[in-house]
Amino acid sequence: MKEKVVSKPEAIAHIRDGMSIMVGGFGLVGAPLELIDELFRQGQRDLTVISNNVGEPGKGLSRLLEAGRIRKAIGSYFTSNPVVGEHALAGKLEVELMPQGTFTEAIRAGGAGIGGFYTRASAGTQLGVGKETKVIGGQTYVLEYALTADVALIRAHKADRLGNLVYRKTARNFNPVMATAAKLVIAEVDEIVEVGEMDPEVIVTPHLYVDFIVQRGGVA
Amino acid sequence: MDIKHRIAARAAQELRDGDVVNLGIGIPTLVADHLPPGVDVYLHTENGLLGVGPAPEEWAVDPDLVNASKRPVTQTPGCSYFASDQSFAMIRGGHVDVAILGALQVDAQGRVANWSVPGETVLGVGGAMDLLVGARRVIVTMSHITRDGQPKIVQNCSLPLTADRPVDLVITDLAVFRVMETGLVLTELMPGATLEQVRRRTAAQFEVQLA
Numbered sequence: 001m002k003e004k005v006v007s008k009p010e011a012i013a014h015i016r017d018g019m020s021i022m023v024g025g026f027g028l029v030g031a032p033l034e035l036i037d038e039l040f041r042q043g044q045r046d047l048t049v050i051s052n053n054v055g056e057p058g059k060g061l062s063r064l065l066e067a068g069r070i071r072k073a074i075g076s077y078f079t080s081n082p083v084v085g086e087h088a089l090a091g092k093l094e095v096e097l098m099p100q101g102t103f104t105e106a107i108r109a110g111g112a113g114i115g116g117f118y119t120r121a122s123a124g125t126q127l128g129v130g131k132e133t134k135v136i137g138g139q140t141y142v143l144e145y146a147l148t149a150d151v152a153l154i155r156a157h158k159a160d161r162l163g164n165l166v167y168r169k170t171a172r173n174f175n176p177v178m179a180t181a182a183k184l185v186i187a188e189v190d191e192i193v194e195v196g197e198m199d200p201e202v203i204v205t206p207h208l209y210v211d212f213i214v215q216r217g218g219v220a
Numbered sequence: 221m222d223i224k225h226r227i228a229a230r231a232a233q234e235l236r237d238g239d240v241v242n243l244g245i246g247i248p249t250l251v252a253d254h255l256p257p258g259v260d261v262y263l264h265t266e267n268g269l270l271g272v273g274p275a276p277e278e279w280a281v282d283p284d285l286v287n288a289s290k291r292p293v294t295q296t297p298g299c300s301y302f303a304s305d306q307s308f309a310m311i312r313g314g315h316v317d318v319a320i321l322g323a324l325q326v327d328a329q330g331r332v333a334n335w336s337v338p339g340e341t342v343l344g345v346g347g348a349m350d351l352l353v354g355a356r357r358v359i360v361t362m363s364h365i366t367r368d369g370q371p372k373i374v375q376n377c378s379l380p381l382t383a384d385r386p387v388d389l390v391i392t393d394l395a396v397f398r399v400m401e402t403g404l405v406l407t408e409l410m411p412g413a414t415l416e417q418v419r420r421r422t423a424a425q426f427e428v429q430l431a
Contacts, residue, residue, distance in 0.1 A: 026267045026304075027290045029283065052304075079344030080290075089341055097343065100266065101308030101350030108305040119312065120353035124384030126336075127345065140384065169301055170267050171284040176303040204303070 001195075004163050004213045008038040011186045011212045015039060015151055018071075020048040022107065022152040022178040023061060027053055027080060030171030031060050032155040032188040034216055039153070045069040050107070050149055052076050052100065052174055054084050068092060074147065076100035097127065102144050104177055109146035111180025111209075116145040152182035156205065159189040160196070163210030164203045172204070179209045186212045223393045226410065227361045229254040230391050231320055234359055235261050242266065242311070242351060244321030245289050247361040251320055262298075264316055266347040268307050271299025288347065311347065312354035319355035321348065323362050323390075325377040328424035330386030330399030332360060333379035345382075352383035364392035364421050371423035373397070373404070394418050397426060405429050 012035060015021065021039075025031025036055075040063050047064065052075050055062030062081050064070050072094040078084035087093035098106070099121040109117055118141035122128035132143040154175040157168035165187055167175060179185050187210050221229065228250035235241060235251075239261045243249050252274070255261060263272035265287045272287055273294035281292040302310075310316055325333040332352060335345045352358060365371055373390070390397040395418045396408035404426035406418060415428065 026286070026288075029267075029286050029290065077344040077346040079346075085341040085343050088343065095343060097345055099345055099349035100304070100347040101312055101354075104304040104308055119350075120385075121312065121349040121383075123353070125349065125382060126380045127349065167301070167303075169282065169284040169295070170265070170269055170286055172301055172303050173267050174304045177305040 001161070004211065005161060005192060006212050006214060008034060008214050009042070011035070011214050012038040012042055014184055014186075015042070015044050017044050018046045019044070019150040020050060022149040022182050023049060023051040024152070024154040024173065024175035024178050025051065025053070025060070026170065026173040028056060028060055030155050030167070030173045030175055031055070032153045032186075033060055035153045035186060035188045035214065036060050036064070040064055040067070043069075046071050048072040048074070050074045050147060052103065054078055054081050056081050057083055065093065072096065074098070074103075076103045098144075099127065103147075104174060106144055106147040107174070107177045107181045110148035111177065114146055116143055118143055147181065149182040150184065152178040152185045154179050154185065154187050156187050156189045158191045158193060158198070159187055159210070159213045160193050160198050160207075161213070162195050163187070163207035163213055164198055165189070165205035165210060166198065166202055167204055176205050179205045184211050185209055186214060188214050188216055190216050223363070225250055225254070227391055227393055230396065230410070231359055231361050232256065234389065235259055235318060237261075239317040240264050240270065240315065242316050242319045242355060244319070244351075246322045248320040248322060249289070251361075264307075264310065265293070266304070266307050266311065266351070268302050268304060269293075269295065269299060270302070271296040273299075308347070308350050311350050314354060314356050316351075316355045318357045318359060319351045320359045320361055321351065323360045324372065325379050326360060326362075326373050326387070326390055326424075327377045328375050328403050328426070330390065330397075330404060331377065331384065332382050332387055333377040335382050336380045348382050352387070353385050357389075358387040359389045359391065360387050361391050364394040364418075371421055374423045375425065394421065402427065407431065
């Protein structure tokens with residue numbers, strides 16, 4: 001059996017300058033904060049971050065942003081971190097804003113081999129400007145393309161050694177969908193159990209999506 | 221009852237037993253406090269929970285359990301958790317019966333502007349656009365005028381629209397408007413409000429069909 005349980009430094013060392021990275025979490029809830037801290041420590045830069053938010057001032061992804069290491073942010077709600085606005089206005093950060101449902105569906109499509117999709121969201125608004133549209137059943141839909149990434153950093157509650165994952169409450173959010181849409185998926189978890197100990201009926205992310213598992217707090 | 225609670229209480233009267241309801245930030249969150257007896261609704265939050273319960277006591281706060289405003293909430297019996305992609309599939313797919321949300325402006329056709337704050341860099345939209353196009357019924361709750369006295373119900377929104385789809389009902393501290401094919405129809409005055417007052421503080425054309 002391939003060993004998926006690795007240390008934080010080993011897992012994060014797979015990230016190179018210039019890569020695109022999906023990062024789970026709704027605000028800081030369900031964000032893989034220890035993996036982000038390790039990424040901060042290792043120093044990779046010129047990153048494209050695909051995440052609903054970019055942390056909060058001094059916390060999570062915002063630390064990378066404040067250090068000038070994020071080139072572009074794709075997400076839906078950067079309002080809660082004023083640093084994003086400051087960097088965008090200063091021309092230090094490229095920002096792509098999407099309706100939250102479009103954002104998560106674009107990632108779903110990316111992981112499911114779908115090139116794009118039509119949604120009603122943003123039709124007739126500023127965020128729909130310049131996008132292809134199609135009238136379906138008398139209503140205008142906007143064409144959106146799939147999102148994929150080089151690496152996904154996700155947070156789960158429990159993993160088995162194969163990489164099957166379950167989540168906890170609203171910390172689930174974008175994590176399962178991001179686990180499907182990146183070439184390399186690293187999961188930060190509270191607890192690692194042996195294969196066969198998890199009820200197959202409750203597994204949310206089957207192991208084929210997961211490349212590495214990192215134990216929170218521990219050294220693995 | 222203060223104005224915000226009066227608006228929320230009026231909105232609560234629109235809900236039916238069994239409705240799945242998504243509540244936005246501000247006045248909408250108060251709606252849950254005013255449900256009529258015998259009306260059980262299931263609160264949906266777009267970050268992945270159907271069956272949101274009230275805020276917990278401080279000692280019972282679970283950092284993994286928040287609503288879309290990132291405030292601590294509780295879970296109710298029969299609730300379920302799901303990921304964001306499924307949560308928005310529920311919204312866009314018409315499985316959420318009612319969305320109640322705030323607005324910065326509403327135009328004469330009942331279209332809403334509520335995602336972009338004037339004079340600020342526009343860096344957040346969240347789930348507003350998906351909810352406005354996807355919820356089966358959309359109710360706006362808001363103050364009738366801005367803090368500096370400007371009408372919020374206007375002929376054309378000066379702020380960017382959130383969706384091309386009109387909402388169904390607009391409830392303010394002064395009035396209730398139904399949105400029809402023809403545009404806004406004033407159907408109720410809130411207690412203490414007069415038609416004259418509503419006319420003076422509304423900058424859009426509307427029909428009057430008071431019961």
